[in-house]
Amino acid sequence: NCPADTEAAELWAKLTSLPKERILFCSKKDNFWEMGTTGPCGPCSEIHIDLGPEHCDMQHIPGHQCAVNAGCARFIELWNLVFIQFNRKLDCSLERLDANYVDTGAGLERITAVLQKKNSNYETDLFMPIIGAVEDLAGKKFTAQLGNKTDNAFRVIADHIRTLTFAITDGVSPSNDGRGYVMRRILRRACRFGRALDLHEPFMHKLVNVIVSNMGDAFSEIKDRAEFVESVIQAEEASFGRTLDRGLELFASAAQTAQKTADKIISGEDAFQLYDTFGFPLDLTQLMAREQELKVNVSQFETLMTAQRERGRAAQKGTSLAAALTGVQMPVTDDAAKYETDSCGAELLGWIDAKGFETAGTLADTENTTALVLDKTCFYAESGGQVGDGGRIKTTTAEFAVEGTEKIADCVLHRGKLVSGSLSVGDAVQASVDSERQATMKNHTATHILQWALQSVLGDTVKQQGSLVCMDYLRFDFTCPKALTSEQIKEIEDKVAEKIHEALPVTTAVMGIDNAKKLGAMALFGEQYGDEVRVLAIGAKDESDIASAFSKEFCGGTHVANTAQIGGFAVLKEESISAGVRRITALTGPGLIEHLMDRSRVVDELIETLKAPADQVAARVAKLLDDNKKLKKELKSGGGKSAGDALAEANKLLNAAEKVGEASVIVGQLPGVPVDQARTAIDSLKKKAKSAAIVFGIATDDGKVMLLAGVTDDLIKQGVKAGDIVKEIAPIVGGGGGGRPNMAQAGGKDASKLDEALAKAKILIAEKLS
Numbered sequence: 001n002c003p004a005d006t007e008a009a010e011l012w013a014k015l016t017s018l019p020k021e022r023i024l025f026c027s028k029k030d031n032f033w034e035m036g037t038t039g040p041c042g043p044c045s046e047i048h049i050d051l052g053p054e055h056c057d058m059q060h061i062p063g064h065q066c067a068v069n070a071g072c073a074r075f076i077e078l079w080n081l082v083f084i085q086f087n088r089k090l091d092c093s094l095e096r097l098d099a100n101y102v103d104t105g106a107g108l109e110r111i112t113a114v115l116q117k118k119n120s121n122y123e124t125d126l127f128m129p130i131i132g133a134v135e136d137l138a139g140k141k142f143t144a145q146l147g148n149k150t151d152n153a154f155r156v157i158a159d160h161i162r163t164l165t166f167a168i169t170d171g172v173s174p175s176n177d178g179r180g181y182v183m184r185r186i187l188r189r190a191c192r193f194g195r196a197l198d199l200h201e202p203f204m205h206k207l208v209n210v211i212v213s214n215m216g217d218a219f220s221e222i223k224d225r226a227e228f229v230e231s232v233i234q235a236e237e238a239s240f241g242r243t244l245d246r247g248l249e250l251f252a253s254a255a256q257t258a259q260k261t262a263d264k265i266i267s268g269e270d271a272f273q274l275y276d277t278f279g280f281p282l283d284l285t286q287l288m289a290r291e292q293e294l295k296v297n298v299s300q301f302e303t304l305m306t307a308q309r310e311r312g313r314a315a316q317k318g319t320s321l322a323a324a325l326t327g328v329q330m331p332v333t334d335d336a337a338k339y340e341t342d343s344c345g346a347e348l349l350g351w352i353d354a355k356g357f358e359t360a361g362t363l364a365d366t367e368n369t370t371a372l373v374l375d376k377t378c379f380y381a382e383s384g385g386q387v388g389d390g391g392r393i394k395t396t397t398a399e400f401a402v403e404g405t406e407k408i409a410d411c412v413l414h415r416g417k418l419v420s421g422s423l424s425v426g427d428a429v430q431a432s433v434d435s436e437r438q439a440t441m442k443n444h445t446a447t448h449i450l451q452w453a454l455q456s457v458l459g460d461t462v463k464q465q466g467s468l469v470c471m472d473y474l475r476f477d478f479t480c481p482k483a484l485t486s487e488q489i490k491e492i493e494d495k496v497a498e499k500i501h502e503a504l505p506v507t508t509a510v511m512g513i514d515n516a517k518k519l520g521a522m523a524l525f526g527e528q529y530g531d532e533v534r535v536l537a538i539g540a541k542d543e544s545d546i547a548s549a550f551s552k553e554f555c556g557g558t559h560v561a562n563t564a565q566i567g568g569f570a571v572l573k574e575e576s577i578s579a580g581v582r583r584i585t586a587l588t589g590p591g592l593i594e595h596l597m598d599r600s601r602v603v604d605e606l607i608e609t610l611k612a613p614a615d616q617v618a619a620r621v622a623k624l625l626d627d628n629k630k631l632k633k634e635l636k637s638g639g640g641k642s643a644g645d646a647l648a649e650a651n652k653l654l655n656a657a658e659k660v661g662e663a664s665v666i667v668g669q670l671p672g673v674p675v676d677q678a679r680t681a682i683d684s685l686k687k688k689a690k691s692a693a694i695v696f697g698i699a700t701d702d703g704k705v706m707l708l709a710g711v712t713d714d715l716i717k718q719g720v721k722a723g724d725i726v727k728e729i730a731p732i733v734g735g736g737g738g739g740r741p742n743m744a745q746a747g748g749k750d751a752s753k754l755d756e757a758l759a760k761a762k763i764l765i766a767e768k769l770s
Contacts (some may be wrong), residue, residue, distance in 0.1 A: 005031065005043035008083065012045065030069050033082040033103075040084050040097065047079035049114060078114065079106045119144065122155045126214075130158040133210045138197035149291075153196040160190040161204055161233075165211040168229045169222045171463055171479070173580060174236050185281040187233065188240050192284060195248065198717045200741050202237035205230045225461045228580050231481035235579030240279055245723060245741065247278030251288055258294050268300020275301075276308070328357050330411035334376035338389075338558060339508070342433040346374040350425050352413060364422040371413035372400060372423070377431055379414060381407035385467035386444055386557040390416075391433040397421040436471040437558070442566045442589040443474035445506060445559045446496065448538060449569075450476055450586065451522075452551045453495040457488055464524055465581050469557065472591050473572065480582040484574050496569040499538070499550070503564035508555075509543040510534050521552040529554060538563065568592045646673040650681035650696075654689060658762070660769040663715055664692040667762050669754065673698055675706055675745075682710035682743070693720050693769075695729075695761040697754045705733045705748035707757065716741045720768045725761055732757040 012023050025031070026046075034041030048068050058064045058072040066074045082103040086094040109121035118124050122131065123144055131142050131154045142154045167183055168174075174184035187204065194203055208230045216223040254270035266289050274280035286296050337344045350359040352371040363370065372393055379402065382388035388405030393414060398421025402414045414431075423429075447467055454462045458480060468475040484492075513533050517523075521535045534556050537549035546552060560566060566588050572595070573585040587595050603614060612620045653668040666685055670678055675698065682694050691714050698706040707730060709722035722744035730736045730746035733753050737746025748757075 005045070005083070008043065008045050008081075024068055026069055033080075034088055037092075038088050038090055040086070040101075041088050041094075042083040042085045044080055044082040046077050047081075048075045048077050050075055051114075055119065076110055077107070078110055080104070122158065127155075127158045129214050130161060130207060130210050131155075133207055134158065134197070134203075137203050137206065138199055140197055149196060153193040156193045157190050157197075157204070157207075160186050161207045162211055164190075164204070164233060165208055165222055165229055166219070168232050168580075169219075169225045171465075173232055173465075173479075173578065175578070181281075184236065185283060187236050188244075188279065188281060189284050189287070191237055191240055191244060192248075192288070195244070200241075200245075200713075200716060202234050202241060204237055205234035208233065224459075225479075228461055228479055228481045232580035239579075241740075243278040245721075246738065247274055247280050250274060250278065251280070251285065255289070255292050255294060258289075259292070263295075264293065265295045265297050268297040268302075268304060271296050271298075271301045272304040275305075330357065330408060331373065331375070332410040333374060333412040335379070335381065335412050337376060337378040338380045341378050342391075342435075342437065344376065344378040344431055346376045346429055346431050348423055348425055348427045348429050349373045349375055351423075358425075360425055362422050362424045363418060366418045366420075369403075369415060369417055371406075371415045372402075373411060373413065374429065374431060377405075377412050377414070379405045379412060379431060379433055380437070380558050381405045381412045383407060384555065384557050385447075386440065386469040387471075388415075389433045389437050389440075391431065391437075393429050393431050395421070395423065395427050395429055398423050398427075438560075439471040439589050439591065440469060441558050441560050443471075443591075444469040444557045445538070445563065446500075446566050446569055446586065446588045447474045447476055448536060448551050448553055448555070448559075449496050449499050449563070449566075450474070450492070450584065451478070451553070452499075452538075453492045454478055454584075456495055457491050458484075473585055473587055475583060475585050477577060477581055477583045479580055481580055483576065484582065489571050489574060493569060493571055500563045500566045500569060503562055504539045504550075505541055506559050506561055506563065507537045507540040507542055507546065507549070508534055508559070509537070509546060516552075516554065519547050519552060521554055523554045570595070646670060646677040646681050647684055649673065650678075650685055651688075653696075654685050654692075657689075657692075660766060662691050663769055664689040665762060665765050665769075666692055666694040667696075667758050667765075669697045669699065669758070671699065675708070678706075678708050679710075679743070682708060686710060686712050691715060693725075693765045695725060695758060695765075697758050699751040699754055703749070703751045705735065705751050705754050705757075707733070707735075707737065707746040707748065709739075709744045709761070711742055713742065715769070718769060720765055725764055728764060729757040729760050732760060 009023050009025065012018055013020055031044055031046065032041070033044045051074055053066060053074060056064075056066050056072045056074040058066075064070075064072065066072055068075045082105075084101040084103055085097055087097055088094060109124060109126055112124045112126055113119070113121050116124050121127065134154055134157055135142055140150060143151055145151050164183060164187055167179075172179050172183055174180055174187055176184070190204055194200075208226055212222050212226045216226075222229070250270070251266075251274060254266050254274075257270075258264055258266045266285070271280075271282060271285045274285050275282060282296070282298070282301060286298075289296050331349055350357055350373050351363050352358070352373065353365075353368065357373070374393070379389040379391060380386065382405060389402070390404060391402045393400040393402060399419045400414070400423065401416045401419050403416040406413050406415065447469055451462075451464055454476075461479065463479045465477040465479060467477065510532055513529055513531055516533050516535050519535070521533075521537075523529060523533075533554045535546065536551075536553055536555040536557075536559060537546040538551040540546045540549035569586060569588050570592055571584055571586045573583075575583050575585075577583045603617065606612075606617050606621070607614055610617060610620050649670050650666075653666050653670075654664065656668075657664040657666040659665070666689070670681070673681070673696075678696050678698060682696065685694055686692055690712070692710075692712050693715055694708075694710040696708045698708070700706070707726050709725045711720050711722045711725075721741040723739045723741055726744045726746040727736070727738050730748055733748030734750040735746055735748030737744065739745055748754075
């Protein structure tokens, strides 16, 4: 029921110089646009360009004829005009819209390719600077040939690093779920294509500056966050790189097995192991399978994934009473009082137990956790990083202890246990929040001041990634490429303390979201907000003064009325929680006082133990640690060879090394040399020899063996890999191990066969090099 767009066809002929034979009617698939099964839609005019018969990539297919929408690369779409004039209804019928619109879109890369007379988007100046940087890193050339596997790797890497740079700049960091997992899949796919270019070390992060150089003037935000983006990508690359080579080995084995089967299918078990153990997304495994004309048993993979999810759900079963409410229509709880009071009267509407929502009868169970539902409440339900309130719900004859509060849709659940008496639906109750709520409020307001202080010290590139506010402490996660220095932490603490001591008013106001944004209120990236939002303004006297507040954020939590009520602030810990994301844990109010008292007691104990005044304790401890380090060093050097001796032994092996072409094959024992010194020796020999494959064997006094291997980058490209060498020779000495292509390590139990293992290493290296 999609009518042919004769109106547009007539106008193209009337208003342009196009001959009629170039104005084509195509099917609904090609010339009707709709975003979903329902909603605004309409016919469209696609503008195609004929690049010439030499661009057809399907000439080898018998019977192929070049035509628009025929699948070959001769005709490409440059532009699309969508005439939004219909609404698609649920019954699939179309109705005319009261107002009509034109939605127009052009392919920037395609237009650029045509203007610059290039054969593909990737040969334009939008991509070639990135591809050039990859050429420099890989030592290989991009030939711009279709179907060339090496060229395909260049294209994928260039496309993916651009996507990653912009997405991470906008706040989407790689993770295990949602859009973060899409980013992780894209990055890991690019890393795997790096192997096709013999790039075995993290390299993607080195391309971020190329994107910034090319596009930073148009998109200043990628300039501002370049260091952060680089650090996130580098950390992700390093993490995946540790398992990528081992995963590729498993895939090679699985593919070899699949090639021998009639249906050429990699098993779901192998695909799942690649995902679960080595971090290979399913689409990456499918991509590698297609390259070898294989398929993946996706249904078997999904069965294993489902089983894993069910095990996870089973482990969490019972942690939330909300699980019993599937499909149940819950009442609305009026919780406006949470901002006004700690106590209010209410009516008991029912409770939730394992059976579901009970709206009749009497509750007398004092053993199991239950959740009461009231018509109104002063309890804050867990949301926005703030934990739910605890407290008491009482009648004249019964008492219910609230351990936590959560919200399902617009219904507040008061989770806890009946302490005494019994409750009946319809009872008038008194709800009272514990006094500990005051500590939570202090921590929550301090969290907002902390974000302001972080941005003041580290810059506006700091973005909130999550938070937790409870009675005992506050926790704040934020984007930052590296650890904070002690000086930065002190400056942040001082800034927060300054705002506390200024005794500034804390004001809240509900307003339209557009107005809130105009006033400069910050929203948490990725959160969904309605048309009206609650704004917390610290430093504003009242609603009319919000623009003057130093901190303005969307927030539905509970807060103190004045910053002086926070009492004090101290950072307890600063740490990394993922690539490019740091976490600060801090204390205020009673929690801070208790912490300071505990520290005071520790200092008193040190004063007593060291027999030193308080102002000399730090210096005395530092001296003890320094003395201890010197003693350890002396003991270590006395029990084995020095670093100089280790290098001398290694140099002897270098001088006696066999040569295969320009490569030195350095294999031998380093008796009594510590492992860390042996690694240092390998790094030293790599630099001296320029081209070398190195294997050291170290026999220990207890009859055990350590094997270490190192290979220079040029030999890795020839197939000599340290991980492969130690994996094959370690069983000879009764052990096992592995590692990266450039450095690997293994252990063994039988020192008597060390010479045999080293002889085998020489043979393996010679075979590869020959």
